[in-house]
Amino acid sequence: MSFVEYSDHIQEGDVAIIYLGHDSMMPVKVQQGAQTQTRYGAIRHSTDLIGKRYGSKVTCSKGGWVHVLHPTPELWTVTLPHRTQILYTTDIAMITMMLELRPGSVVCESGTGSGSLSHAILRTIAPTGHLHTVEFHQQRAETAAQEFRQHRVDHLVTVRNQDVCKDGFGVTGVADAVFLDIPSPWEAVKHAEAAMKTQGGRLCSFSPCIEQVQRTCEALAHQGFEEISTLEVLLRVHDVRTVSLPLPDFGSLPSESPERTAAVAVKTTTPPREIPGHTGYLTFATRART
Amino acid sequence: MSFVEYSDHIQEGDVAIIYLGHDSMMPVKVQQGAQTQTRYGAIRHSTDLIGKRYGSKVTCSKGGWVHVLHPTPELWTVTLPHRTQILYTTDIAMITMMLELRPGSVVCESGTGSGSLSHAILRTIAPTGHLHTVEFHQQRAETAAQEFRQHRVDHLVTVRNQDVCKDGFGVTGVADAVFLDIPSPWEAVKHAEAAMKTQGGRLCSFSPCIEQVQRTCEALAHQGFEEISTLEVLLRVHDVRTVSLPLPDFGSLPSESPERTAAVAVKTTTPPREIPGHTGYLTFATRART
């Protein structure tokens, strides 16, 4: 297992995702002799996981069962331990496409945060690209580095614990793409530019507040970035349901036989009662060659 | 006919709405002896309109036919002559409810613009309310006043040609609700307050840009308005369609009879390719009693 390469079978040291049900998953570090408790009972790693095929059904000690899934950046995003607000798959997907990431891309990112986006970037730029990720919070930077090792992607990433607004990304002239998710992105625009290849590249800044967007766009325009474009993308989930709609009884006329009260079953979808109304504004820009 | 009262039959001097097709309607001032040209030919008012029931089908001179509809504020909104950007029904509906308009309400409005909202307000506050509408553009103010007369709602409205930011609404202590659609609403907040009843009331400001909203919210908070709430409401139209989905041919096995290529008809809706993405932000607030 690695986050950038599928394996067929679960091995010692893997991170596997236990699928208990929709919106109920947990990551497990697979270790000989270890046990993991779920609401369906315990899973014994040695007998229940190691050597089994990913996707297998595993019966827990209480008789209920779960599926064991191969980790992906997307499953990781919904199961990772939150150390910060994280980016979710909808925004990540958009960022990946709009930054034109692909195998071989060199990317600079700040902050690393909980590593949700980092894993998705690494998946996309492997096996020949590299991610330089900067996190000013020391504990977070260390935890992220440790996770990258556990997930066997550490050869593709360099984690730096520094303040990107003061100290930049620690590299110059190498990046095809830069991603900013920091409180004052406008302060990092110059550093972003320095990190990018002289031939140019793409930049994305994620900010929850419109004032941050305004200052960032201003800084980007000032620094000569082109194609500056701000957008918002929101996910809408449609839960599939069958609903029963009763038919009204308008009464039968004497000449007719009495109407039977009936209902019609309709296949439809319902939205969740509350949905994400905002994650952040995504501002994209192109750096022309300098 | 009046915009606040239904009639059954078309009369001389009425404004009727000619319905040619979806999104194709035109208002007509009904006059003995007059003719109106449509793409289906001419409509002669004396014979085709006057005395006919609203909702009737009228055959035009070229043989095609149209329906003649009773005017409503909503039909007026989609057929009125644009003198400015206008408010559309989706926002109007929200404004009407959130300002708590009802028969008897006294409302102040600025600017009058093309009168789209004014007509909807008048419909709702009739027969016992009053609208004070202020428009700084002289020509527009005059045209609006003329339209109100034609639509037989002039007894419910006072049009003033002045600058609301400098001169206010021309009334004090009478309004249950104030509506602002001007470039600098924050400059009119004090005047709005003055126009309102001492017992308090509701205010709405419509602005396309977020900076206007920010300044207005600040001014509202500063003036002691409560329950300040900004929202956006967007209409989504679902066009009903039947689409045909071909079934794939995965090939028949020797033992089976060959599959016939077939298609399935599915009843669905499609959105228009482009839809309104923004009209304006609606900011509502409550003025407590002073």
Add this chain to the structure above:
Amino acid sequence: MADNGDDDSQYRIKEGDYVVLKRGDIFKAAQIQLKKKVIFEKQWIYLDNAVGHFYRTTFEIGSGGTLHPKKSKELESSTAAKEAGTDNRNIVDDGKSQKLTRDDIEMLKEQGLKGQEIIQQLIDNSSTFKDKTEYAQDKYIKKKKKKYENTVMILKPSCRILAMMYHGREPGKICHLRHDTLAQMLTLANVHAGSKVLVFETCSGLVLGAVMERMGGFGSVIQMYPGGEPLRPGVESFGFPSHFHDMLHEFPICHVNALLAGTLDTKAKDPNTGTASPPLINLEQSILTTGDSQQNKPEVKQQGRSAEEQSMEASSDANRSDDQAKEDREKRKEAKSQERKVKLEEKRKKMAAAAALLEGRNADGLVIASRFHPCPVLLGLLKFLAPSRPFVVYSQHKEPLIECYTKLKEVGGTVSLRLTDTWLRHYQVMPNRTHPLLLMSGGGGYVLSGITVSVDHSKAAGSPQAEEPAPKKLKLTNTEG
């Protein structure tokens, strides 16, 4: 209102008033009744002290649930003098940042500290608060405010407030109709004073009340209701002046077919002969049977009173001797029969009045919002509208309205059909922290709207109706291919 604009009395809370309690975004409808407990957000309150105060007064909830008016502005002031960090970099999440324990907080409460004071204590005892960004500080305060502040504002009810209240608290009772959707319906149906509007709803009376509010006591509203009784507990919550109820009529839908066929007899029955002309529907018969029909069943759950009656009856029967029970049953039967007759006569009069309004088939508007399949409801009730009048049909789901649309296109008699929904999002507008709220409603339901026209069965070529849907369909099929 214009008619008594300077009369302050209508702005004061009176005994018997229907009011809405508000805390933050939480609303609850209530009536001002002396010495009567009201539960609001898991707290018992007595509303007695509110009487005489102005609407929109904020009250602090004291010990024992009594209300004490809060000094104005106290609430609005920013809770903490903010000293914000610029970022969260130095915050270590170890769960130890709050020095006050649960017990400490309970003690503060017992000492009678108000919500706001407790929150200040929490801030003062948080080692990380000052290091948090302004954004995070604000989130913290809001969270704590919700937990510890103990105030309630008393509002005069309105369609706006009640619609938000129902959607927020009990969307299931109003078919998940969101307030902006209701706003669209009222406007698209051109509901206004002086018109005659048909309403068919199973939204607890919210939609009916909204229509009544818009008509301001002028005109007529006819509630077309399913089952044995019209259900509209929500209408009461609007607290309308009594004359508003004069415009409200009701008609049971189980007689719609008879009314349309002209076979409905709404004349008073001669009590001596007890007969009605054979071809006409016997009203008494039908009213009596309606109560027991299948149709009525879904309503029983909502209709507290009748369900209660039934169960009381069942349990009392169980523990008596057969004879005594029989005798009692006879007596009750007699009393009930008498009661029923009175009710029946009342009902007959009401129905006759509503039938008279409907018979002209000249209603000015139709508003449907129910858990029933909208298609047969719409097709049935549309017949009562005059030509050139708007109608709106709400459904939580899109699919049934697609069916309505298709059916209406088939049968004709309507133009300007449109199936829509609205997208609604709220914003936080604050200096340097302006953004849409992080959560929004997933959906507010769908609306089909249209306008009636005179029916004409000779379809001419080159007509708008023939020309309208076809080309689009064709175009779509082309791009599909």
Add this chain to the structure above:
Amino acid sequence: MADNGDDDSQYRIKEGDYVVLKRGDIFKAAQIQLKKKVIFEKQWIYLDNAVGHFYRTTFEIGSGGTLHPKKSKELESSTAAKEAGTDNRNIVDDGKSQKLTRDDIEMLKEQGLKGQEIIQQLIDNSSTFKDKTEYAQDKYIKKKKKKYENTVMILKPSCRILAMMYHGREPGKICHLRHDTLAQMLTLANVHAGSKVLVFETCSGLVLGAVMERMGGFGSVIQMYPGGEPLRPGVESFGFPSHFHDMLHEFPICHVNALLAGTLDTKAKDPNTGTASPPLINLEQSILTTGDSQQNKPEVKQQGRSAEEQSMEASSDANRSDDQAKEDREKRKEAKSQERKVKLEEKRKKMAAAAALLEGRNADGLVIASRFHPCPVLLGLLKFLAPSRPFVVYSQHKEPLIECYTKLKEVGGTVSLRLTDTWLRHYQVMPNRTHPLLLMSGGGGYVLSGITVSVDHSKAAGSPQAEEPAPKKLKLTNTEG
């Protein structure tokens, strides 16, 4: 790219390169071919002069359609020194505010004035421009810019640009798949280097190209195609290096059932005997017939070449004598037959290679985006996936995906099923004039995503699958009642 990051040559426009032309939000794919006219926005252009320049250079289109590189920054500078009025109060709409006539403007054009200069002239000759609000001025300039500016930027193609291009210009050719929806699909399917991905699409190859871009030449992509030929004109537009095509395989879906049943014979046929073991599908036979099958018909419209051939054939036959025509037909038949044999052998090899990749039923991902009913496509192709692998199905419409969802729940073998779409809105961010764009896309289509798991037919009680959908359904029914 990391491997040749400092090599400037890949950043320069070369002859033969596939490029994208851009003006404002308008894109068009083209190839750099010398002396070849390209139509862009109703103008003829020769791209010759672009060769040697860097990508992202903006060119002014000169007389005769030749390109001249524009000095940088010229474009970006604000057109007019703005002197804005504060409101529009004094503007009278009389249609007389512009002093330049249409003829004047044509003359300016003939004088060789550039777009920007014409716009300045228009502004100078507008009596109302200075009185307009900044907002209105900006709108005016944008409108005129669109009309008179005459530049084009040349871009290196990418999935981002091509997806936006197709959606903007020819959404019908990509089943109205919006670029953000495509982005979701690529991510949800975990498309990445080194994996084995199945693609079934009728989106002109855009989806296939997008998958190939994400795989960077590592791994395998198998295009499962309907009809006689895989159709993917859009893949060419990506301008992939040639080694990318080594990972691309193709397999006709009409052999899927045979492959799954183990009856597909992909061995080279002995030309002398011409026989294959009876129970096996005869590949030649099936390839030949496939081309003529009903199945293929919908493709013909898109497939320019074959349609052209057919019509040419028909018209040439018409005006000849019977005899001559017969002879010619024989000859052509012969030549065609030979040609067909070569093609067939090529096809056989390709299919054998693809079949070998599919036979293990261990693909890592499945991406479906087509005008076909997604349900049978998904159920058929899902069988080729290894367990614990993601799949995504796109459909322009929600209803067919509801059916997919229901069917998958029935047959099992998948978890984490989710039906979604995305809402996308762009913003204008400008000092004091920040707001969402006034128009947005109506819809980007729907995506059903999920993950395969090992199939197990013994359904235990208390299992996640049994427990998952039922409670929600129940809850909904309750609130409905």
